Amino acid sequence: MMAIRELKVCLLGDTGVGKSSIVCRFVQDHFDHNISPTIGASFMTKTVPCGNELHKFLIWDTAGQERFHSLAPMYYRGSAAAVIVYDITKQDSFHTLKKWVKELKEHGPENIVMAIAGNKCDLSDIREVPMKDAKEYAESIGAIVVETSAKNAINIEELFQGISRQIPPLETHENGNSGTIKLGKQTAQTTRRCC
Amino acid sequence: MSIAEVATSLLRTEETFSAYLARINNVILQPLLQSGSFENSDLFLLLNNHFQVLWGLTEENCRTLKEAFSASESVSVQDVYLVWKADLFLDRYIQYFSTFATCAVLQGFEHAAKNKSEVWKSHKPALQQFLADFSLDASIAVALHTVLHKPFRDQLQQYSLIFSKLEGAAGQCPESEAIADATQKFAKLLSFVSQVLDEACLTRSLWKSLGHKFTDVLCIAERRLLEDSRNLTVYASTGRSDRVLLFNDILVLIQGSNFRSLDLKLVWVDVAERDVGKYALRIAAPEEEFFLLAKDLKARAVWQWKLNQAVRQALNGKRDFPLWSRDGDGSDPPHCRHFSFTFRAEGRLKNAVYDGEWCLGRPHGKGTLTWPDGRNYVGDFKEGLAHGFGIYLVPCVSEDHYDCYKCHWQEGKMSGYGICEYGNETVYKGYFKDDMRQGFGILEKASSTKHSFKYTGHWENDKRSGYGIWDDKERAERYIGMWHEDQRHGAGIVVTQSGACYQGTFHSDTMVGSGTLLLEDDSVYEGNFTADLTFVGKGKLTFPNGFTLEGTFSNRSSQGLHTQGILNTSGEQQDEHMAKLQLGQKEFPVEMRWEGLLNQFLEYIRLGCQGDMEEAFTGFHVQTSKELRKSQEYLFCQRENEEVPGKVDVLEDIIAHQEEETLQSYLERAFQNSLHPLGKLLKALTLAFQATYSTIGANKHLLNMAQEEVKHYAQKIWEVYLGFLHLASERKGQAYAEDLENSGLNGPSAVLPLILPSFYPDLFMLYMLYHEKEDDLYCQGIVDLSQETDVKLLEFLDVRKHFWPLKDLTLTKHQRRSLVKDRCFLSATDCLRNLITTVDPQEKLDILQKTYDEIAKTISRLLGEEFNPSMDDLLPLLMYVVTRARIQRLGAELHLIRDLMDPTTSGGMYDFLLTALESCYALIQKEIQYHQSWHASQDS
Numbered sequence A: 001m002m003a004i005r006e007l008k009v010c011l012l013g014d015t016g017v018g019k020s021s022i023v024c025r026f027v028q029d030h031f032d033h034n035i036s037p038t039i040g041a042s043f044m045t046k047t048v049p050c051g052n053e054l055h056k057f058l059i060w061d062t063a064g065q066e067r068f069h070s071l072a073p074m075y076y077r078g079s080a081a082a083v084i085v086y087d088i089t090k091q092d093s094f095h096t097l098k099k100w101v102k103e104l105k106e107h108g109p110e111n112i113v114m115a116i117a118g119n120k121c122d123l124s125d126i127r128e129v130p131m132k133d134a135k136e137y138a139e140s141i142g143a144i145v146v147e148t149s150a151k152n153a154i155n156i157e158e159l160f161q162g163i164s165r166q167i168p169p170l171e172t173h174e175n176g177n178s179g180t181i182k183l184g185k186q187t188a189q190t191t192r193r194c195c
Numbered sequence B: 001m002s003i004a005e006v007a008t009s010l011l012r013t014e015e016t017f018s019a020y021l022a023r024i025n026n027v028i029l030q031p032l033l034q035s036g037s038f039e040n041s042d043l044f045l046l047l048n049n050h051f052q053v054l055w056g057l058t059e060e061n062c063r064t065l066k067e068a069f070s071a072s073e074s075v076s077v078q079d080v081y082l083v084w085k086a087d088l089f090l091d092r093y094i095q096y097f098s099t100f101a102t103c104a105v106l107q108g109f110e111h112a113a114k115n116k117s118e119v120w121k122s123h124k125p126a127l128q129q130f131l132a133d134f135s136l137d138a139s140i141a142v143a144l145h146t147v148l149h150k151p152f153r154d155q156l157q158q159y160s161l162i163f164s165k166l167e168g169a170a171g172q173c174p175e176s177e178a179i180a181d182a183t184q185k186f187a188k189l190l191s192f193v194s195q196v197l198d199e200a201c202l203t204r205s206l207w208k209s210l211g212h213k214f215t216d217v218l219c220i221a222e223r224r225l226l227e228d229s230r231n232l233t234v235y236a237s238t239g240r241s242d243r244v245l246l247f248n249d250i251l252v253l254i255q256g257s258n259f260r261s262l263d264l265k266l267v268w269v270d271v272a273e274r275d276v277g278k279y280a281l282r283i284a285a286p287e288e289e290f291f292l293l294a295k296d297l298k299a300r301a302v303w304q305w306k307l308n309q310a311v312r313q314a315l316n317g318k319r320d321f322p323l324w325s326r327d328g329d330g331s332d333p334p335h336c337r338h339f340s341f342t343f344r345a346e347g348r349l350k351n352a353v354y355d356g357e358w359c360l361g362r363p364h365g366k367g368t369l370t371w372p373d374g375r376n377y378v379g380d381f382k383e384g385l386a387h388g389f390g391i392y393l394v395p396c397v398s399e400d401h402y403d404c405y406k407c408h409w410q411e412g413k414m415s416g417y418g419i420c421e422y423g424n425e426t427v428y429k430g431y432f433k434d435d436m437r438q439g440f441g442i443l444e445k446a447s448s449t450k451h452s453f454k455y456t457g458h459w460e461n462d463k464r465s466g467y468g469i470w471d472d473k474e475r476a477e478r479y480i481g482m483w484h485e486d487q488r489h490g491a492g493i494v495v496t497q498s499g500a501c502y503q504g505t506f507h508s509d510t511m512v513g514s515g516t517l518l519l520e521d522d523s524v525y526e527g528n529f530t531a532d533l534t535f536v537g538k539g540k541l542t543f544p545n546g547f548t549l550e551g552t553f554s555n556r557s558s559q560g561l562h563t564q565g566i567l568n569t570s571g572e573q574q575d576e577h578m579a580k581l582q583l584g585q586k587e588f589p590v591e592m593r594w595e596g597l598l599n600q601f602l603e604y605i606r607l608g609c610q611g612d613m614e615e616a617f618t619g620f621h622v623q624t625s626k627e628l629r630k631s632q633e634y635l636f637c638q639r640e641n642e643e644v645p646g647k648v649d650v651l652e653d654i655i656a657h658q659e660e661e662t663l664q665s666y667l668e669r670a671f672q673n674s675l676h677p678l679g680k681l682l683k684a685l686t687l688a689f690q691a692t693y694s695t696i697g698a699n700k701h702l703l704n705m706a707q708e709e710v711k712h713y714a715q716k717i718w719e720v721y722l723g724f725l726h727l728a729s730e731r732k733g734q735a736y737a738e739d740l741e742n743s744g745l746n747g748p749s750a751v752l753p754l755i756l757p758s759f760y761p762d763l764f765m766l767y768m769l770y771h772e773k774e775d776d777l778y779c780q781g782i783v784d785l786s787q788e789t790d791v792k793l794l795e796f797l798d799v800r801k802h803f804w805p806l807k808d809l810t811l812t813k814h815q816r817r818s819l820v821k822d823r824c825f826l827s828a829t830d831c832l833r834n835l836i837t838t839v840d841p842q843e844k845l846d847i848l849q850k851t852y853d854e855i856a857k858t859i860s861r862l863l864g865e866e867f868n869p870s871m872d873d874l875l876p877l878l879m880y881v882v883t884r885a886r887i888q889r890l891g892a893e894l895h896l897i898r899d900l901m902d903p904t905t906s907g908g909m910y911d912f913l914l915t916a917l918e919s920c921y922a923l924i925q926k927e928i929q930y931h932q933s934w935h936a937s938q939d940s
């Protein structure tokens, strides 16, 4: 019997950095330059194996418009991980990323796994954010960092694998299910049995 | 021998007998009766009556037999009246001999012999001559005795002879059965007669041998000695007992010159346990228990048999026929008997009268116990003590008032569930133990009376102790918290009518030290204050605007509040958290709040769900106390056999519905059934919940306590359900609830929506109070946005133009597209409006999902392709729908769903959609500012 773990992951970052594109690539292995308004994805799931567990990512995209930014806490509440995206061709987006990290540190769930994605690495010729800056910054805050391209499917899988690895393994005693499942406490990760 | 010959011989003996009876009549009875009265002479009157009847019978029969002979050639069995009139003969002979025996016992013949009257004296020679035929040298008394019974017995012997001849003569014929039957009856009659005579003889000699002291009391006409310890040795275990006498109605123990007698109707006999003595019989009677010790097994067996026969015959009110027989009705007397008895011995029952069922000398079964002081108990008894259900009335000092306990009893003590209506107009409904209130219970003084109050909570040794809710109706206050020895003691919350509430620590009924006072205007005071909410001493007052005032407060009479301290106007302290501070969760862990109630149900299961214990654990199934108030007689007589409609075997039923598909509807029915333990539990929890959070208790600071309590109920009810299921499967020998466990069903989550309707109104009220401010803002936002036309609203909300469903609109001549209102996304809007039509959080989430689907459908229809909104598009669209749906109290709804939804779905689609809806709610609250600046920018 393999345990399925549900992991809530939320995406944060400036509008236009490619958050939705990353989700689309990861879940549907699909990318469209002139992204059609009808094939969006606000909530998606994908299950991947990790060691002897299955990780089911419950991916929450966030809206890009400015007026919705104040709502972010509702979205990262209860997340096991946050993917914070910047556009390597836009210095500003890296700046915004830092603001997100700060907010998460202050108001986000404890032990949230942070993964930084420098997206659009296919456009490295017009790069504004040096790889080194991102690496150093990630290290300073203890986050994962990868440069990705939703367009060319670079490092997208790796990004999520990186998250999986950071999730602490299940404690064994949680398995003793005696019919008295606790109601109440919201937990970031819920466990279910499959098969 | 032919039948005719038999008939002839019958006629001959009858004629001889008749002639003989004529002589007795002439020579003995008539002279005796004419000789005036002497001791016991009326007995002879009676004897004469029976004699005349017997004589008449004999004569009559002679006559009919003669007629038969003369009327026809052959005489048949039909003519032998003995066969057909056997019962008549039996009856006459029994009467005659019974009276004769009484005469003998009471020495009637001696008295007659000593008769001094002239008539008798003058008659004596003739008499002596007649008697000489019978016994030569005996006294007149003995001779009279002989003359008046021996010929009758002889005649019965003759009849027996006739019968055996008749059987031979008749052979196999239609009448043989009747002949055999009559033969047997006459045989019985013979043995009856000899037994009666033996008994009389024994009894007579006993009376002669006993002193006057005994006979004056004991000697009565119908009393017969059945057994005597001098004849068959037994000793009574009570002190020195010289002699044990068994009569047909009493058992007598003689000790020196004293004796005790026991009414046989109140005597139980059984073989005693080994350790009492080898061959002992236990004799039980009201207030009496001793042993009869026999010498050997046989002696014990005889005494036991005789005692039991005597008891049974005494209870029947008549002797057997014949008196002793191994066959026939030789069964033991009933164990359970019904009679009335007045207790005499010192102790709690002295002078009390018990009328009811008995067993082994003790009240056992149903009965009524009445004390001279007016107390009385009606109900179940076991081995002499109240046990089961019973009603106990205790008169109060002031007349006409009673404390009335309707409750369960165990070994004489109130134990388990009960209702007590006290004489002082208070009523307790709850659990007892050892005659004291213990565990969970509600004590209430009706609101129509002075000083009315209500306590809902825990008890210990008859006193309020543990967690409990106290409503002081006069002060219009509710205390929620800990008690000790009838006083508020420990952590406690006081909620007032005005909406203010405080939390603090109580000691001997008053608050001590500092507390937190939450005022109705959302200002918060932390420090010392009095019960009427006056600040006294050190404290810190935080105003709703964030200003704080810290210092020492005082309140001199009529001069208002005085303070010396620092006013901080920086507003740093402003904190949403303070205004919505939640009380009590830490102080009263949810697991302990209604422990006393829940434990009763779990204990009931633990002890195996014994049917007769159900009420004691789970409370009465009557809906109202009015029903219970119906007369005591009603309860006494009919309660047991009451066939309650809808009452089912819980365990049978539960096992039949354990499959996941039927479980839900089963539970639903159980909760609605006031007879089902789960229904009762839910009802009781509802009462506890309402006692806390209804009326005055509707206070936003109690929301978290309330919602965690409801969730806890779901969990405990599921636990109770599993307990029943476990027990049921065990009984059936099935593996315990395995299917249920493997199904991955989340029990408490399945129970919650089913019980939620019971708590919903009060709980929702708390959510409404909690979100009052936000809901007001939201409402203003909605009203503001409602004024916009559809086009303007879509534009304002930044809905991508592609998605404007204006194509859908069919306009009348007078309408312009840009001016219509409430025409877009109607299916989604209508769907979302259903949110308030259900209490089940999951159903609410399903409605939300459907709303989402409807939005997507509307747009796919518009664009002719599949639509999957991205987050950038979803929120504006949802905003539009929410604005148009105008759901009242959306903040309360959202919070309730969030609190009560299945936690295992968190992070999933439902959670996501709920969050999206929460986003809309938050945005609409802020919308007014945006909206106004938007209008400004539009206008310019």
Ligand SMILES: Nc1nc2c(ncn2[C@@H]2O[C@H](COP(=O)(O)OP(=O)(O)O)[C@@H](O)[C@H]2O)c(=O)[nH]1
Pocket: A013, A014, A015, A016, A017, A018, A019, A020, A021, A022, A032, A033, A034, A035, A064, A119, A120, A121, A122, A123, A148, A149, A150, A151, A152
């Ligand atoms: N070249 C390139 N363009 C990308 C990449 N990812 C996204 N984009 C484009 O960036 C724009 C914004 O992407 P989107 O996923 O909507 O960003 P979001 O606002 O963060 O969700 C779209 O035009 C995408 O086609 C990428 O890896 N490389």
Ligand SMILES: [Mg+2]
Pocket: A019, A020, A021, A061, A062, A063, A064, B870, B871, B872
């Ligand atoms: Mg996006």
